[in-house]
Amino acid sequence: MRKKIALIGGGQIGQILAMIAAQKELGDIVILDIPELENPAKGKALDLMEMAPHGNYDAAITGSSDYKDIAGADVVIITAGRPRQAGMTREDLLAVNLDIITKVAAGVKQYAPQAFCIIVTNPLDAMVYAFYKLTGFPRNQVVGMAGTLDTARWRAFIAMELGVSVNDVAGTVLGGHGPDMVPLPRLTTVGGVPLTEIATKEQIDKLATRTREAGTEIVKLFGKGSAFFSPAWSAIVIAESYLKDKRRVLPCAALCQGEYGVKGLFIGVPVMIGAKGMEKVYEIKLNDEEKAMLQKTVGVVQKTVEETKL
Numbered sequence: 001m002r003k004k005i006a007l008i009g010g011g012q013i014g015q016i017l018a019m020i021a022a023q024k025e026l027g028d029i030v031i032l033d034i035p036e037l038e039n040p041a042k043g044k045a046l047d048l049m050e051m052a053p054h055g056n057y058d059a060a061i062t063g064s065s066d067y068k069d070i071a072g073a074d075v076v077i078i079t080a081g082r083p084r085q086a087g088m089t090r091e092d093l094l095a096v097n098l099d100i101i102t103k104v105a106a107g108v109k110q111y112a113p114q115a116f117c118i119i120v121t122n123p124l125d126a127m128v129y130a131f132y133k134l135t136g137f138p139r140n141q142v143v144g145m146a147g148t149l150d151t152a153r154w155r156a157f158i159a160m161e162l163g164v165s166v167n168d169v170a171g172t173v174l175g176g177h178g179p180d181m182v183p184l185p186r187l188t189t190v191g192g193v194p195l196t197e198i199a200t201k202e203q204i205d206k207l208a209t210r211t212r213e214a215g216t217e218i219v220k221l222f223g224k225g226s227a228f229f230s231p232a233w234s235a236i237v238i239a240e241s242y243l244k245d246k247r248r249v250l251p252c253a254a255l256c257q258g259e260y261g262v263k264g265l266f267i268g269v270p271v272m273i274g275a276k277g278m279e280k281v282y283e284i285k286l287n288d289e290e291k292a293m294l295q296k297t298v299g300v301v302q303k304t305v306e307e308t309k310l
């Protein structure tokens with residue numbers, strides 16, 4: 001039997017998620033949006049069914065506004081919520097998106113209580129925390145997609161700067177999904193060669209700053225809304241690792257229970273995603289400078305989480 005993927009939110013990211021999931025034949029797909037947008041969700045689903053003959057995939061893709069239709073989903077990816085507009089911080093979205101996540105959590109809890117859940121809605125670290133609290137799902141069943149994207153951006157910028165294949169750039173970004181996130185140049189390599197040996201300090205600082213501000217750079221260019229291709233692919237990578245038990249090690253917002261000195265918060269850390277969901281948090285021995293940077297981003301996440309009052 002095919003797997004089932006429920007996409008809560010059928011906007012910019014939701015529609016790209018549906019397209020990639022179909023092309024990768026990850027399973028049947030339900031795109032769920034609010035009743036006012038049920039027909040656009042149905043329209044996007046139908047359009048994707050009509051793309052199948054040339055896209056070469058078999059998948060049933062449907063649109064809905066009724067949570068009954070997500071029943072039995074193996075994976076739920078949540079993008080429901082407002083995106084940033086130019087001049088906004090992610091935190092500016094807290095009140096409006098908390099209200100949306102509260103409704104989404106109730107629907108998912110009722111109809112897909114076994115699903116592995118990937119949250120994308122911003123402010124990410126607070127929204128994944130809220131979803132976890134509101135559903136009461138176990139820790140391994142809920143992650144936030146942010147580090148996977150932040151690391152993709154870090155890798156892309158390094159490849160662009162050095163003129164090398166992005167496939168050979170490996171590294172990770174820790175912390176909250178905001179301008180205080182922590183790229184780790186010390187542990188970044190290009191085909192096994194340490195980044196710190198082939199790039200100057202000035203280049204590395206510039207790349208780290210661009211990574212921290214990458215979402216804002218796109219928001220400014222778009223003028224309306226935020227990034228959607230790269231966030232969608234980043235969420236798909238997590239979903240695929242779960243569905244196929246690939247056991248990939250990806251930076252995700254995971255509930256820390258003492259790791260990195262953090263307790264009870266979702267923070268971007270390297271985790272292993274397998275058939276049981278978020279199976280393991282990997283702890284990196286950080287140097288003092290990295291520890292201080294992580295502490296700063298944790299403080300920012302803590303403050304936003306407190307505002308959820310959950």
Ligand code: A3D
Nearest residue numbers: 009010011012013033034080081082083120121122124231
């Ligand atoms: P957008 O194109 O506006 O799509 C959001 C969709 O959610 C719309 O179709 C809404 O109708 C729908 N929606 C609103 N309320 C509900 C509800 N109660 N139930 C179901 N659907 C609902 O936004 P987008 O797709 O560009 O972005 C979605 C979210 O992802 C935003 O909060 C962004 O800030 C966030 N985002 C996060 C990242 C990360 O890296 C974490 C990156 C980019 C965007």
